[in-house]
Structures are given as C-alpha cells and as structure tokens.
Amino acid sequence: MKNRQKELAELHQRRLEDGNGPVSAFRADLFRMFRKNRAAALSVLVILLLILAAVFAPVLTPYSYDDMDLGNRLSPPSAAHLLGTDEGGRDILTRLLYGARISLLIGVVPTVVSILIGAALGTIAGWRGGITDTVIMRLADIVLAFPSMLLAMVIMFTLGDGLVNVFLTLALLNWAAVARVVRAETLRLKNTEYIEAARAIGVSGPVMLLRHILPNCLPTLIVLFTLNVPAAILTESSLSFLGMGIQPPSASWGLMVNAGKNYLYSAPWICAAPGLIIMVAVLAFNFLGDGLRDALDPHQKNR
Amino acid sequence: MKKKLLSRLGQSLIALLGVALLLFLMLRVVPGNPAAVMMGEHGDNAAIARMTAELGLDQPILTQFFRYIGDCFTGNFGTSYSLSKPVAELMGGAFLNTLWLALAAALFAWILGIACGVIAAVRKNGILDHLFMGVSLMGVSIPVFLTAMILQYFIAFRLHWLPIAGMDGWKSFILPAIALGWNSAGSVARLVRSTLLDILQEDYIDTARAKGRSQLGVLVFHALRNAMLPVVTMMALQLSGLLSGAVITETMFSINGIGRLAVQAISGRDIPLLQGTVLFSTAVVILGNLGADLLYTVLDPRIRKGGGPQ
Numbered sequence: 001m002k003n004r005q006k007e008l009a010e011l012h013q014r015r016l017e018d019g020n021g022p023v024s025a026f027r028a029d030l031f032r033m034f035r036k037n038r039a040a041a042l043s044v045l046v047i048l049l050l051i052l053a054a055v056f057a058p059v060l061t062p063y064s065y066d067d068m069d070l071g072n073r074l075s076p077p078s079a080a081h082l083l084g085t086d087e088g089g090r091d092i093l094t095r096l097l098y099g100a101r102i103s104l105l106i107g108v109v110p111t112v113v114s115i116l117i118g119a120a121l122g123t124i125a126g127w128r129g130g131i132t133d134t135v136i137m138r139l140a141d142i143v144l145a146f147p148s149m150l151l152a153m154v155i156m157f158t159l160g161d162g163l164v165n166v167f168l169t170l171a172l173l174n175w176a177a178v179a180r181v182v183r184a185e186t187l188r189l190k191n192t193e194y195i196e197a198a199r200a201i202g203v204s205g206p207v208m209l210l211r212h213i214l215p216n217c218l219p220t221l222i223v224l225f226t227l228n229v230p231a232a233i234l235t236e237s238s239l240s241f242l243g244m245g246i247q248p249p250s251a252s253w254g255l256m257v258n259a260g261k262n263y264l265y266s267a268p269w270i271c272a273a274p275g276l277i278i279m280v281a282v283l284a285f286n287f288l289g290d291g292l293r294d295a296l297d298p299h300q301k302n303r
Numbered sequence: 304m305k306k307k308l309l310s311r312l313g314q315s316l317i318a319l320l321g322v323a324l325l326l327f328l329m330l331r332v333v334p335g336n337p338a339a340v341m342m343g344e345h346g347d348n349a350a351i352a353r354m355t356a357e358l359g360l361d362q363p364i365l366t367q368f369f370r371y372i373g374d375c376f377t378g379n380f381g382t383s384y385s386l387s388k389p390v391a392e393l394m395g396g397a398f399l400n401t402l403w404l405a406l407a408a409a410l411f412a413w414i415l416g417i418a419c420g421v422i423a424a425v426r427k428n429g430i431l432d433h434l435f436m437g438v439s440l441m442g443v444s445i446p447v448f449l450t451a452m453i454l455q456y457f458i459a460f461r462l463h464w465l466p467i468a469g470m471d472g473w474k475s476f477i478l479p480a481i482a483l484g485w486n487s488a489g490s491v492a493r494l495v496r497s498t499l500l501d502i503l504q505e506d507y508i509d510t511a512r513a514k515g516r517s518q519l520g521v522l523v524f525h526a527l528r529n530a531m532l533p534v535v536t537m538m539a540l541q542l543s544g545l546l547s548g549a550v551i552t553e554t555m556f557s558i559n560g561i562g563r564l565a566v567q568a569i570s571g572r573d574i575p576l577l578q579g580t581v582l583f584s585t586a587v588v589i590l591g592n593l594g595a596d597l598l599y600t601v602l603d604p605r606i607r608k609g610g611g612p613q
Contacts, residue, residue: 141314142321145589147547150565150581157569157577158329234446238551241448242566257448261555264452265460275449283444290440 032295040291043284050281054100063091066249074267084269086259092273099251099274102163103281106236106252107229110170115225117171118178119217123209125179126186137183140176148173152235156244166245170232178224185217219296226289230282237278253278308597315593320372322585327368330574371578380579385571390579393564398583400470401560404553405545407480412487413538419488420495425522427500435492442489451482451555468557479556483549487541494537498530536599543591547584 034041053060069089077084083092125136143151152169159165189195189212198212237254239245241261246252248259253274260270355361359370374381380390419439423432458478459467466475502508503526511525550562557563561580568576 138317138321141318142325145318145322145592146581146585147544147588149550150547150562150584153550153565153569154326154329154577154581158332230444237446238448241446241551242554244569254446257452261448261452264456268456271449271452275446275452279441279445279449282446283441286440286444 037291039287043287046280046284050100050104053097054104057097060097061094063094074263077269083273086270087263092270095251095256096273096277099253099256102246102250102252103233106166107233110167111225111228111232113171114174115178115221117175119182119221122179122182123186123213126183127209140179143176149238152239153244156239161247163246166236170235174228181220181224182217185220186213189213189216223289223292223296226285226292230285233278233282311596315589319586319589323372323582324368326578326581327371330578331364381575383573383576385573390575394561394579394583397559397561397564400558401546401549404476404479404483404549404558404560405542407476408484408545409542411480412484412491416488416491417495420492421499424496424499439489439492442485447482447551448555450485451552454478454482470558479552479558483545483552495530495534498533499526502526502530532602535602536595539591539595539598543588546587
C-alpha cells in the first residue's frame with residue numbers, strides 16, 4: 001500500500017516535470033495534420049482571409065455599409081460595384097466585408113461562452129457525480145431535446161431582437177452538448193493513474209479540475225470549438241433569414257440574404273454573394289474541425 | 304432488459320415534462336399580458352381583467368402549468384390568438400404536411416447517402432471517394448435557405464420543371480424535399496463510409512472472401528448488413544430531426560407545416576400557438592430518440608440477448 005502511494009506520487013511528479021504532456025502531443029498532431037491534410041491547411045488560409053477582411057473592411061472599400069444610393073438600386077455587378085448593389089443601392093461587397101465582422105463575432109463569442117459554461121458544468125458533473133451530476137445532466141438533456149432552431153426562435157422571442165440577445169441565445173443553445181462531452185471525458189480521466197496519483201499526494205478538488213482534468217480536455221474542447229463556430233454562424237443566419245436575429249441597418253450575412261430573398265428572381269446577386277460566403281466560411285471551419293478530430297483521434301489516424 | 308426499457312421510458316417522460324416546464328416559464332417571461340394582446344386595441348381594462356380571469360392568468364404559475372399539461376393530455380392546446388382556432392386543430396392539419404415533407408426528404412437523403420457512402424468506401428481514396436466526401440461536407444455546410452434558393456432559381460424559375468412554391472400536388476414537394484434532405488444525405492454518406500471501412504477490415508470479411516463469395520456478395524450480405532446498424536439508428540434520429548427542423552424549408556416553399564406555423568406564431572406574438580407547436584415538435588424528437596434506441600436494441604442481437612459489448 002505504502003509502495004503504491006509512493007509510486008503514484010512519483011508518477012505525478014514526473015508528469016509535472018514533463019510540462020503539459022497532452023498539449024505538446026496535441027501540437028505535434030496538429031503539425032502532422034497540416035502537412036498531410038491540405039484541405040485543413042487551406043481552410044486555415046480561408047479563415048485568416050475572412051478575419052483580415054473583417055478587420056480591414058474600411059480600408060478595402062470606398063463605400064460605407066449603410067450608404068444608400070437610391071438612384072443606383074438593384075444594379076448588377078459592375079466595375080464600380082463589383083458584386084452589384086442591393087435594394088437600397090448599397091454596395092454588396094462592402095456590406096459583405098462589414099458583415100464578416102458581425103458573422104465572425106457571432107461564430108466566436110457565443111461559442112466561447114458556451115464552451116466555458118459547458119466545460120465548467122461538465123467537469124463538475126463528472127467529478128462530483130451523485131445528485132449534482134443528475135441535476136446538471138438532466139438539464140442538459142432537456143435543452144438537447146428541443147429542436148435547436150425552434151428553441152433559438154423561442155429564446156429570441158423571449159429576449160427580443162438585437163446582437164447581444166443573439167449571443168445569449170446561441171450560448172444557451174450550445175452549452176449542453178459541450179457539457180455532455182466534457183463530462184464523459186472527465187469520467188474517463190477520473191480513473192486514470194495520474195489522477196489517482198494527484199489524489200494520493202492530496203491535490204484538492206478545484207486544483208485537480210483546473211490543473212489536471214481541464215488541460216486534458218483541451219484537445220476535445222478545441223475540436224468542439226472549431227465545429228461549433230460554423231454551427232453558430234448557420235443558426236444566426238437562419239434566424240436573421242427569418243427576420244428574428246440582427247436588425248438592419250447592421251449587416252450580417254444572414255440578414256443580407258433575408259433582404260435579398262424578395263428580389264431573388266430579378267436581382268439574384270443580392271442573395272448569391274452572402275449565401276456563398278456563409279457556405280465558404282462554414283465549410284472552412286468544418287474542414288478544419290474534421291481535420292483536427294482526425295488528427296486527435298488515434299482510432300482514425302491510419303485511415 | 305425490461306428494467307432498462309422502463310428506465311429509458313421514464314427518462315423520456317421526465318425530459319418531456321422538463322421541456323414543457325422550461326417552455327412554459329420562458330414564454331411567461333415575455334412582456335405584455337396575453338389577455339391584452341388577445342383583446343387587441345378594443346379591450347378596456349374591465350374586459351381585459353375579465354379575460355385574464357377567464358384564461359386563469361391570475362393564478363399561481365405552477366397551477367397554470369399543471370392545468371396546461373392536463374389540458375395537453377386531453378388534446379387541448381388552447382386557442383390561437385392570431386388565427387382564432389384551436390391550436391390542436393391547426394397543428395393536426397399542419398403535421399400531415401410536415402410528415403409528407405419529412406418522409407420525402409428522408410427517402411431522398413437515405414438513398415443518395417447510402418449509395419454515395421458505399422461507393423466512396425469501396426473506392427477508398429479514389430476520385431469518387433474524394434468527390435463524394437467533399438460534396439457531402441458541402442452538404443452539411445450549406446445553409447438550407449441557400450439550397451432552397453438555388454433550387455427555386457434554377458429548377459423552378461429558369462427551367463420551369465417544378466413549381467417554385469405552394470402546395471399543388473406531389474410535384475410541389477420535390478424541391479422542398481431535396482432542400483431539406485440535402486444535409487442529412489451528407490451525414491448518412493459519411494457515416495456509411497466510415498462504418499463500412501471499419502467492417503471491411505474485420506476477419507469475417509476475409510473468411511467470406513476465402514470461402515469464394517464474390518466481391519459484391521461480400522459487400523452486400525456481409526459488410527453492408529452489419530454496417531446498417533448504426534446507420535439505421537442515425538436514420539431514425541434524422542427522421543425526427545426532419546419532422547421538427549423544417550422551419551426554413553416550409554417557410555421558403557410556402558408549405559403549411561408545423562415549422563411555418565411556429566414562424567407565424569412568432570410574428571403574430573401568438574403564445575398558445577408557439578407553445579403548442581414547439582412542445583409538439585419536441586415531443587416528436589423525444590419519441591424519435593426513444594424509437595431509435597428501441598430499434599437499436601431490437602436490431603443488435605448482442606444487446607437484445609442482454610449481454611452487450613461492455
């Protein structure tokens with residue numbers, strides 16, 4: 001018994017000296033993935049371009065996103081307006097660039113929030129077990145039981161329109177799936193030797209979760225993040241498409257499609273550009289997420 | 304086995320009650336007295352107060368909730384404010400349309416998904432594999448409204464092959480079914496491919512080959528048969544997803560289904576209708592998940608016989 005404890009303490013010490021074991025392994029996997037998986041590498045490039053477009057929107061275009069030019073409504077793509085103008089005579093390319101700001105924010109902010117909430121609740125549920133676990137996971141079950149689009153609609157209806165409420169809605173929608181995954185991961189880690197080792201030398205609950213459980217969930221969380229960003233962008237664009245999300249004159253890609261849908265047959269370019277950009281952005285994040293998952297899942301490695 | 308089944312059933316019931324309670328509370332937070340909304344501009348204070356009492360809105364919220372649940376069990380979901388009809392009656396008509404749409408979409412998705420998945424697995428790393436997997440990821444990534452618009456613009460508006468929108472016979476269900484099923488086809492194809500690839504590495508496939516079964520025979524009778532287990536489960540889950548997730552498709556193609564009813568409820572600030580449609584759709588999903596679980600149990604002899612992979 002004494003020996004076992006000593007052994008475990010040594011194991012724990014070794015792990016601490018190794019630094020972040022799983023994280024450096026993750027880094028190696030990541031590097032290998034980008035060399036082997038060209039689609040994932042290309043996706044990173046696309047995502048970077050979208051971010052640059054969002055940041056430098058004012059520099060890239062001479063127009064402003066709400067400049068109305070009523071003499072120039074619904075004009076097809078031309079040299080002055082590369083992607084044409086919309087029903088208010090606004091330059092579509094400009095609105096697309098500014099829309100990248102809102103759409104990317106909507107992809108990232110609620111996803112980060114939902115991952116923070118989900119990871120916290122998931123680790124606590126998995127670690128504590130018992131009644132805490134039951135309460136948290138039943139709540140997650142209830143949230144997951146709703147068809148997500150309908151739940152999003154109901155939450156937006158309750159909160160009212162606006163950007164912050166879209167953030168809130170998407171965060172409330174997505175934490176449950178994260179919590180479920182993180183809980184499963186915590187349960188698995190709980191029985192590993194090094195956690196036993198940490199426990200043997202008397203590491204306390206909160207330190208255990210923050211220093212030993214969560215860092216090991218990090219690869220899973222990164223994959224979840226990459227796959228939840230496009231899901232959030234899609235949900236927002238669907239909400240805005242129905243007129244329940246962001247309100248004009250702000251530009252989000254979904255809102256642009258919504259504005260253009262009444263002119264689909266006379267001026268299809270209004271919908272086409274933002275619709276395609278949504279697809280490209282979502283596709284890039286999905287390719288990246290898929291690549292990351294394959295890189296991190298040893299079961300898939302040799303495929 | 305029986306015990307497991309009962310506890311699964313209990314879980315579903317608890318989830319359904321939880322969903323109903325959460326929904327009820329969320330919709331009670333909405334500002335504005337429903338009675339006042341219902342009376343419109345004509346209502347004076349006395350009339351609104353009378354209506355409030357009549358609807359039981361002055362009672363404690365839990366009493367209201369249990370009365371609502373009790374009513375739901377007898378098929379009474381309240382009366383729609385905006386359409387002035389019983390919610391149950393509205394939903395009954397709409398559900399049939401949604402059901403047809405979902406079945407058509409599922410059929411499209413499964414046939415296309417299984418075919419592409421099998422071909423991709425057999426021609427692993429070939430051109431068709433890369434093509435199908437690329438397209439299927441695109442299928443998962445494309446927003447439903449974009450698929451719908453592309454179909455409407457090219458197939459209906461330019462080529463005049465099919466109606467743009469509306470509910471004029473079975474032909475008007477083809478485009479919406481494709482738009483709705485497109486995403487599911489992508490995920491079925493990916494699942495079929497990965498499951499099949501796993502199975503093709505198993506020893507019993509080599510055994511079958513060694514016994515002289517043809518390539519096609521091994522694929523269909525040995526590999527595909529076993530690969531269908533997770534696929535069928537996913538298909539059952541998808542069907543309930545399609546039944547509840549047709550909001551955008553129904554709106555775009557003007558199909559009077561449950562999803563469109565929910566959108567109408569929101570634009571009319573019609574709480575009973577919204578509550579009814581969302582509760583009904585969620586019940587469909589919960590039942591669908593339960594069905595998928597049962598199906599899995601019935602199909603997998605390891606679980607059916609009580610052992611199961613540990």
